[in-house]
Amino acid sequence: MDYKNSGVDIEAGYKSVELMKQYVAKTMRPEVLGGIGGFSGAFSLSKIKDMKKPVLVSGTDGVGTKIKLAFLLDRHDTVGIDCVAMCVNDIACAGAEPLFFLDYIACGKNYPEKIAAIVKGVAEGCEQAGCSLIGGETAEHPGLMPEDEYDLAGFAVGVAEEDELVDGHTIKAGDTLVGIASSGVHSNGFSLVRKVFPMTTDALIRYNNELGKSLGDELLTPTRIYVKALREVKEAGITVKGCSHITGGGFYENIPRMLPDGIGAKVEKNSYEVPAIFKLLQKTGDVDEHVMYNTYNMGVGMVLAVDKADADKTVAALKAAGENAFVIGETVSGEKEVTLC
Helix, strand or coil: CCCCCCCCCHHHHHHHHHHHHHHHHCCCCCCEECCCCCCCCEECCCCHHHCCCEEEEEEEEECHHHHHHHHHHCCCCCHHHHHHHHHHHHHHHCCCEEEEEEEEEEECCCCHHHHHHHHHHHHHHHHHHCCEEEEEEEEECECCECCCCEEEEEEEEEEEEHHHCCCCCCCCCCCEEEEEECCCCCCCCHHHHHHHCCCCHHHHHCEECCCCEEHHHHHCCCCCCCHHHHHHHHHCCCCCCEEEECCCCHHHHHHHHHCCCCEEEEECHHHCCCCHHHHHHHHHHCCCHHHHHCCCCCCEEEEEEECHHHHHHHHHHHHHCCCCEEEEEEEEECCCCEEEC
16 A cells, blocks of 8 residues: 555646646746745745835635536636636735735645646736746645545735725715726626536536627636736826725625725616626526625626726726726715615
């Protein structure tokens, strides 16, 4: 008896690392010290020390049950982007710049090509966010997980000047809410998605006229990463007073997280076109509208609160950065809650 016969293939682990190196190399920032394969990742603070009052900002998250679709379709190169997005978007919400990222993959059996495909997506996400993938872990769990399944989580660290942190405390009644379009369902609410739609390969690969693509293609579309777009807004000289990443909990839970006491948000539902996937999900599952807005991003992946005088400039900066952006409402005096109208 040896370790391989007990279910853990060390040689497969070595091969996974070799296959992923080409993708990881593309994410390297100048501050990264050493290469992949060590016991830890090292990141130089030489630039940070020149900041006035640097604050480290961190975020951790996973992809949730969206991974089940990757299993069904045997497509594993996009969920890594989702994993990065869920972490770095939270960091960017605070006004920080993501610096580096680490991933954790737990699998029933290490198939090197599959692991490399997952990490390829992680590296792509890091490139989009401008951060480095400086390390990670692939853990083989025979007997605990099915051989063909895995789970994926990540952790990111960013930095911001203390006086540039975005925490919502300056938001006042009459400020404008600017929405940035999502790329679809992103990585939340998939437990409901999997109850509404049949989770079979045939159903997922079949062309859907309402979506203009297959359901599987639509649902596996990676979460949009907003780091560079928010940087463009900052570089345009606009002060972002508050920022909300619309994840699990949708509008009702996430928008209030950026609001100070005594300030609510009024969102106009007809201020933008809700993407077809949400209409199809609501219709097919007979899902109540409140549940939809309390579960999904409904086509808005990020909401910014800016001074009314900066609204047009903010939309223009976001569009120049390649985003679809629109005014979706305003802040009002009252309870710290969202009103849809």
